[in-house]
Amino acid sequence: MKRLSYAAFAVAFAALPLHAEELTVATAGDQNMVDYINQYLGPLFEKTYPGDTVRAVGTGPGDSGSQKILERFDAQSAANTKIWDVDVAVVHEKFVGPMVTKHYLDKYRSDIDTGKLVTRGNAKMALGTDVDGYVMPMFNSQTAIAYNPDLIKNPPKSYTELADWVKAHPKQFGYNGIKGGASGVSFVMGWIYAFGGGDANVLMNGPFKEDETKKWDAAFKGLNEFNKNATLTPGNAGTLDMLARGEIAMGPVWVDMFYSWQASGQLPPTMKLVLPAPGMPGQPMHYVIPEKTAHKALAEKFIALATSPKVQAEGIVKRFNWYPGIDADKVKAELDQATWDKLFVDITPKDLADKGKPFPIAPYNNAILEAYEKQVK
Amino acid sequence: MSGGSLFRRGETNHPLGTKSMSSKRLLGLLLVLPALLVIVVLFIIPLILSAVGAFKVDGAFGLGNFVKTFELYTQDIVFTLLITGLSTILIGAASVAIGGYLTLGEHPRAVAILKFLYRWPMFIPFIVVGQILRTFLAKNGMMNNVAIELGLTTPLDAVSLLDWRGIVIAFVWKQTPFVALLVSGAMASLNRDTIEAARNLGASRLRVLVEIIVPQVAMTLTVGLVLSFVTMMSVLSVPLMINAQSPTMLTADIAFRVNSYGDYGVANALGIVSLVLASSVAWIYLRASMKERA
Numbered sequence: 001m002k003r004l005s006y007a008a009f010a011v012a013f014a015a016l017p018l019h020a021e022e023l024t025v026a027t028a029g030d031q032n033m034v035d036y037i038n039q040y041l042g043p044l045f046e047k048t049y050p051g052d053t054v055r056a057v058g059t060g061p062g063d064s065g066s067q068k069i070l071e072r073f074d075a076q077s078a079a080n081t082k083i084w085d086v087d088v089a090v091v092h093e094k095f096v097g098p099m100v101t102k103h104y105l106d107k108y109r110s111d112i113d114t115g116k117l118v119t120r121g122n123a124k125m126a127l128g129t130d131v132d133g134y135v136m137p138m139f140n141s142q143t144a145i146a147y148n149p150d151l152i153k154n155p156p157k158s159y160t161e162l163a164d165w166v167k168a169h170p171k172q173f174g175y176n177g178i179k180g181g182a183s184g185v186s187f188v189m190g191w192i193y194a195f196g197g198g199d200a201n202v203l204m205n206g207p208f209k210e211d212e213t214k215k216w217d218a219a220f221k222g223l224n225e226f227n228k229n230a231t232l233t234p235g236n237a238g239t240l241d242m243l244a245r246g247e248i249a250m251g252p253v254w255v256d257m258f259y260s261w262q263a264s265g266q267l268p269p270t271m272k273l274v275l276p277a278p279g280m281p282g283q284p285m286h287y288v289i290p291e292k293t294a295h296k297a298l299a300e301k302f303i304a305l306a307t308s309p310k311v312q313a314e315g316i317v318k319r320f321n322w323y324p325g326i327d328a329d330k331v332k333a334e335l336d337q338a339t340w341d342k343l344f345v346d347i348t349p350k351d352l353a354d355k356g357k358p359f360p361i362a363p364y365n366n367a368i369l370e371a372y373e374k375q376v377k
Numbered sequence: 378m379s380g381g382s383l384f385r386r387g388e389t390n391h392p393l394g395t396k397s398m399s400s401k402r403l404l405g406l407l408l409v410l411p412a413l414l415v416i417v418v419l420f421i422i423p424l425i426l427s428a429v430g431a432f433k434v435d436g437a438f439g440l441g442n443f444v445k446t447f448e449l450y451t452q453d454i455v456f457t458l459l460i461t462g463l464s465t466i467l468i469g470a471a472s473v474a475i476g477g478y479l480t481l482g483e484h485p486r487a488v489a490i491l492k493f494l495y496r497w498p499m500f501i502p503f504i505v506v507g508q509i510l511r512t513f514l515a516k517n518g519m520m521n522n523v524a525i526e527l528g529l530t531t532p533l534d535a536v537s538l539l540d541w542r543g544i545v546i547a548f549v550w551k552q553t554p555f556v557a558l559l560v561s562g563a564m565a566s567l568n569r570d571t572i573e574a575a576r577n578l579g580a581s582r583l584r585v586l587v588e589i590i591v592p593q594v595a596m597t598l599t600v601g602l603v604l605s606f607v608t609m610m611s612v613l614s615v616p617l618m619i620n621a622q623s624p625t626m627l628t629a630d631i632a633f634r635v636n637s638y639g640d641y642g643v644a645n646a647l648g649i650v651s652l653v654l655a656s657s658v659a660w661i662y663l664r665a666s667m668k669e670r671a
Contacts, residue, residue: 064636177622179633232622234511234539245517247537366638373449377623 020051021295023302026072027058027090028065029285032260032320034058037090040315045302052298057086062181066095073104073290084292087299090138093122093283094362097129106289106296107133112304117326122284128206128361135286136307137325139256139316142282142356143186144273144347146243146258147250155250158277159194163222165250166229174231174239174248178372181236182283185369187252188223189359190280192368195219200278203360213367220375227376240267252280255347259321273346279355284325309334317343323352431645442646449643454650456624460541461609464548465602471549472557472601476594477586480564481572499554506547507618514538514546514619543619544626548609556601563597564590596669603662607655627651 023045027033034056042054059068069089076084091099099105109115109123110133120140124132145162147155151172156162166173176184193200197215231248233239239251240258244267253273261267287303289296305311312324313334321343324331328349332340344352359365434441447454475495482488498506513519516537524530538546567590575585591598616626627647634644 062636064632067636067639070639178637179622179625179629180617185637231537232620234619235617238511241512242515245515247516369637370449373623377452 020053021298022053022055023087023295023298024085025054025056025088025090025302026069026086027056028060028062028069028092029058029090030061031058033090033285036315036320040319041302041306041311044311045305048305049298049301054302063092063094066091070095070098073099073102076292077102077104082292083294084290086290087293087295088302089288089290090285091288092285093126093359094365096126096131096135096286096288097362099288100126100129100131100134104290105134106291106293108289108296108300108303109133109136112136112300112307114304114307114309114326117307117309117330119327120284122358123286125205126286127359127365128208128363131286135288136303137284138287138306139312139320139322139325140282140284140356141322142255142275142347142352143183143190143252143280144255144258144275145250145280146240146253146271146273148243148246148268149270149272151249155272155274156276157274159191162276163226166226169249170229171231172249173229174233174242174251176233176235176239178369180234180238183236183239183252183254184233186281186359188372189365189368190276190278190357191223191226192216192219192360193357194278195222200357203364204358206361206364208361208363212364213371216368216371217375220371223372224376243267243271255282255323256321259342263321275347275351275355277355279357281357281359282323283359427645427648430641431649433642442642443649445643446646446650450627450630450647452624453627453630454654456541457610457627457651458654460544460626461548461606464545464552464609465606467545467549468553468556468605469598469602471553472560473586473591473598475553475557476561476564477582477590479561480567480590481582481586495557496554498551499558501551502614503547503551503612504614504618506551507615510543510547510550511539511618514543540620540622544615547615547619548612552605552609556598556605559597559601560594563594567593596665599662599665603658606658610651610655 025037025042027037037054037056042056045054046052059065069086069091072086073084109118115136118137120137122140123135123137124130126135145155149155156165162173175187178185178188193203196203196219198212202209202212231242233242233248233251236254236257239248239253240261242248243251243253244261255273258267258271258273262269262271287306289299289303293299306315307326309326309330312326312331316322316324317331317335318339323343360368431442432438432440475491479488479492482491501509514537515521516535518537520538521530521535525532525535571589571593572585575589576582580588611628612626613628613632616629617632627650631644631647631651634640634647
């Protein structure tokens with residue numbers, strides 16, 4: 001008996017160091033994503049599960065960051081690597097589909113408690129690919145038109161009104177084209193939803209049909225005209241910069257960036273947002289777990305913590321002004337009214353439900369971008 | 378010429394026999410091998426792979442990527458050539474002016490100040506140049522604000538230079554010091570007799586610069602400009618920061634193809650196009666240097 005308990009102790013001691021695991025989290029996105037994990041989520045996780053550590057790796061802003069993670073998976077898959085070097089990845093919506101189709105990911109959502117709190121449709125379908133169970137949204141992000149109410153009393157409520165407004169006020173509207181960041185891309189997608197001539201729902205949900213892509217000529221012709229009276233800005237931040245300096249009066253922006261810039265004083269507090277009909281796209285960032293991680297249990301714990309109502313309230317909504325990844329009502333319970341109101345002051349939850357659209361499915365997305373390159377000069 | 382004479386000297390003066398000669402050669406080859414391997418593995422092979430990739434469309438070989446490249450990006454190819462060409466010309470003019478003043482300047486203090494100042498931009502990375510100019514050249518940026526304060530322009534007339542002009546300004550500002558450094562070095566090592574003689578005969582300083590000095594440093598100037606041209610062709614940060622619109626530089630298009638479409642085929646084709654543009658300039662340089670050696 002005594003010997004047995006010694007043996008048990010020995011086993012326990014031998015197992016102890018094994019518990020001190022290091023979790024590698026690769027994240028696409030700007031530096032603020034890396035900071036979020038390094039400065040907030042990591043320490044919180046290490047406090048909750050003493051002994052384990054979190055290492056965050058930033059792969060760069062925008063789609064290229066997610067592209068790098070996908071390529072990393074491609075490489076490890078091609079090399080038949082037994083254990084992959086990423087335990088948790090944070091990627092853009094567009095890249096989740098290929099990862100699921102290529103069988104890189106673990107179907108983990110039903111394994112964690114917070115999985116039940118996910119309500120939005122974009123956790124089931126990612127730009128036309130069924131990803132149900134493989135992803136947990138970290139947050140939802142939305143684009144909208146920011147404007148200066150000192151100069152514009154009645155902002156355009158729809159794309160049609162916007163087109164007229166721009167004609168009447170040349171160079172006062174600025175956006176960053178399609179090569180300088182996703183807020184410009186989003187504006188163009190919204191333009192096609194509005195004037196594309198086809199059914200916008202087909203663009204968002206599929207199926208992909210070559211015929212559909214032939215219907216956009218008039219829309220791009222209109223956009224070409226529109227661009228003559230618009231100012232082209234250098235990047236997402238470039239649009240905000242120009243708004244702040246008063247060089248333009250209106251432009252498409254990411255809602256979270258807009259609020260963060262206001263909070264840090266880089267943008268006047270008077271600036272406002274409007275979401276024009278029929279709507280503009282937004283997108284979630286997703287947490288995924290590669291199937292060949294060596295720390296599956298720990299990775300699930302990490303994501304469960306990250307998607308818990310408390311962390312979503314404190315980290316996602318309060319710190320970053322992102323819309324929560326899980327059911328907003330569950331998050332609301334953890335927040336004071338003021339913080340909640342701030343997030344929904346210009347764009348109401350109803351606006352968001354009606355006019356917050358997904359991006360088109362990947363083949364339409366690419367076709368629209370390429371048509372823009374071809375037709376808008 | 379210098380390489381050739383060294384080699385001859387080694388051969389004729391070497392007291393050792395042929396056997397040790399060949400083992401020595403083998404040793405030399407071994408010593409070069411690591412460097413050669415690095416170049417082959419990290420440079421030559423990826424270059425070949427990317428060249429092959431440019432001709433691959435859906436797994437089969439074809440010219441589809443090039444068709445698409447020229448269909449979508451002809452305007453950008455021309456734009457890239459014009460921007461880089463114009464920048465190269467301006468860099469050449471500015472660096473000859475700087476080198477010329479350093480060589481012919483008559484106020485020692487002004488020469489010393491210029492000598493101290495002109496090199497600074499060389500140490501600033503392109504991305505930082507892009508960032509600085511983004512706020513400096515904007516419509517309500519520092520440059521226009523200063524001009525407005527000085528009464529040189531009015532707020533209504535102020536224009537943003539954040540388009541092709543911004544890219545040219547960034548390139549010229551960043552690359553001039555590099556070429557000026559080479560050129561002024563070459564000018565400083567010239568035999569001053571010809572300069573003094575021309576001055577004594579009454580030639581103006583400008584005439585001395587254009588007719589006596591520049592022809593003698595033409596080779597160095599060409600080298601500097603060719604290197605600058607190739608460097609500017611490959612800069613991504615400046616067009617991205619200042620003007621990622623249409624038309625834009627090829628580097629921004631390559632990044633866009635990869636990041637937005639995951640399309641390496643057309644990106645590789647664009648890469649080949651810019652390689653051809655860059656090497657055509659290198660060819661001019663090689664031909665000139667061959668002529669000089671002959």
